[in-house]
Amino acid sequence: MADIKLDISPMYEGERIRKDDLWVELGGPKADGFELSLSAPMDEIQDGRVTVIGPELKDIKEGSTIPFGMIFKVGGEKIEKDLESIIERRNHALLSYISGLMHLNQRYDIWMRVGKSLAKKGVTSWKEIFTPIIDLYKAEMPFIEKMEITIITDPAKVKEELAKAMAVYKTRDERAKGLHDEDVDVFYGCTLCQAFAPTSACVVTPDRPSLCGAITWFDGRAAAKVDPEGPQFPIPKGTAIDAVTGEYEAINEMAAKRSGGEYSMMKLYTFFDAPHTSCGCFETIGFYMPEVDGIGLADRDFKGATPNGLPFSTMAGQTGGGKQIVGFLGMGILYYFSPKFLQADGGWRRIAWMSKGLKERVKAGIDEDMMAKIATEDDAKDLTALKAFLLKVDHPVVNGVTRKVDGKKITEGWVLEDISDEIKAKVLAYIEKTGGDINIDTVKSEMALTENQFMQVVEALQADGVLE
Numbered sequence: 528m529a530d531i532k533l534d535i536s537p538m539y540e541g542e543r544i545r546k547d548d549l550w551v552e553l554g555g556p557k558a559d560g561f562e563l564s565l566s567a568p569m570d571e572i573q574d575g576r577v578t579v580i581g582p583e584l585k586d587i588k589e590g591s592t593i594p595f596g597m598i599f600k601v602g603g604e605k606i607e608k609d610l611e612s613i614i615e616r617r618n619h620a621l622l623s624y625i626s627g628l629m630h631l632n633q634r635y636d637i638w639m640r641v642g643k644s645l646a647k648k649g650v651t652s653w654k655e656i657f658t659p660i661i662d663l664y665k666a667e668m669p670f671i672e673k674m675e676i677t678i679i680t681d682p683a684k685v686k687e688e689l690a691k692a693m694a695v696y697k698t699r700d701e702r703a704k705g706l707h708d709e710d711v712d713v714f715y716g717c718t719l720c721q722a723f724a725p726t727s728a729c730v731v732t733p734d735r736p737s738l739c740g741a742i743t744w745f746d747g748r749a750a751a752k753v754d755p756e757g758p759q760f761p762i763p764k765g766t767a768i769d770a771v772t773g774e775y776e777a778i779n780e781m782a783a784k785r786s787g788g789e790y791s792m793m794k795l796y797t798f799f800d801a802p803h804t805s806c807g808c809f810e811t812i813g814f815y816m817p818e819v820d821g822i823g824l825a826d827r828d829f830k831g832a833t834p835n836g837l838p839f840s841t842m843a844g845q846t847g848g849g850k851q852i853v854g855f856l857g858m859g860i861l862y863y864f865s866p867k868f869l870q871a872d873g874g875w876r877r878i879a880w881m882s883k884g885l886k887e888r889v890k891a892g893i894d895e896d897m898m899a900k901i902a903t904e905d906d907a908k909d910l911t912a913l914k915a916f917l918l919k920v921d922h923p924v925v926n927g928v929t930r931k932v933d934g935k936k937i938t939e940g941w942v943l944e945d946i947s948d949e950i951k952a953k954v955l956a957y958i959e960k961t962g963g964d965i966n967i968d969t970v971k972s973e974m975a976l977t978e979n980q981f982m983q984v985v986e987a988l989q990a991d992g993v994l995e
């Protein structure tokens with residue numbers, strides 16, 4: 528190993544660098560950041576080299592946040608294209624082995640912090656951090672024979688290389704979209720994030736890609752083949768216990784074993800009953816809103832509050848940690864293009880709200896008839912506005928969702944739990960004003976009631992003897 532001033536051990540995985548201990552922040556919510564691994568012919572790699580484009584670590588002002596890119600060029604006889612993502616993702620663990628360094632998220636979303644403790648140890652250059660990383664990679668993934676790393680801190684160059692990286696991620700994802708769960712006999716599991724979320728165990732299938740977005744089924748297959756002792760492993764699919772919810776005996780067994788008995792059931796295509804675990808690396812979050820009996824979806828770039836009043840960061844804090852949190856679910860972007868996307872819960876028919884950026888990004892995956900019925904922050908900033916929007920567009924949650932996958936009606940639509948005197952008075956005034964000539968559009972816009980709810984109030988008024 529190179530001259531090492533660092534403490535490196537798996538025991539530091541999961542370490543957080545708080546604001547007070549921060550030397551430099553790389554990427555994250557305030558700046559561009561990415562990591563990319565690319566395979567290359569052996570003669571095009573200068574093994575062990577770390578190239579830096581842009582300011583050195585010692586020249587960056589303490590406390591600043593800078594754009595940051597990492598490109599890993601790897602070669603080896605056994606290295607195939609499908610391993611690029613796996614090598615890239617292992618960065619999450621290996622960089623976290625360094626005491627005083629924090630690495631979160633993946634791909635175009637990385638968020639790193641270099642702690643002051645590294646300055647105290649006399650670390651001044653990127654090379655001092657990344658040369659040991661090359662050694663670690665080769666020790667943990669022996670199929671890597673040669674590796675060099677380019678670190679980019681020049682803001683313009685980060686932008687330029689990030690755009691190229693986005694094209695690479697897209698190509699990987701496009702390939703994965705063509706394959707479905709029916710086409711394969713084996714799914715893959717991944718426990719790479721257990722250092723951060725000890726009971727988390729991911730299942731990666733063609734139709735339920737990883738929540739971090741960094742591992743497709745192809746990547747899982749390549750990793751399990753070349754590194755059988757590694758964190759990705761095969762799960763022979765067997766027969767589904769319930770094909771609609773995506774419940775498989777083999778997945779339940781895996782969940783019980785890998786979560787240390789914390790849970791014993793995990794279903795692939797649902798939000799509500801034994802959902803997939805969420806470790807914290809998810810690209811997007813789903814949240815159930817009981818007030819409209821619908822699901823909202825937000826991405827990390829959405830900085831405002833969602834209609835339930837909570838921003839992404841607060842919900843992410845509640846959802847991560849490797850638990851099954853009913854009502855919240857971490858999901859990868861690629862899952863939005865899956866024909867099995869939350870199919871047990873009604874799929875797109877159950878989606879009531881999305882952050883605008885996310886809706887735009889996944890629009891090719893949204894069912895055409897739902898496109899105009901899903902609100903964004905432009906349509907609804909709170910639950911009152913959301914209810915009015917859903918009523919206006921006649922969203923399926925209003926009168927009950929019928930599941931596309933099996934034609935089963937799974938929700939009853941909105942009902943009034945409590946028929947107050949106030950609502951009774953409003954309905955009575957409306958009936959008197961119109962002389963009983965009811966217009967359902969006016970009922971929706973003036974009283975924010977569905978047809979069913981209106982009839983509920985009419986029946987209550989009849990029971991009171993106020994109406995005949």
Ligand code: SF4
Pocket residue numbers: 616717718719720721728729731737738739740741742806808809
């Ligand atoms: S989020 Fe899941 S699939 Fe992605 S690296 Fe972590 S454990 Fe693996």
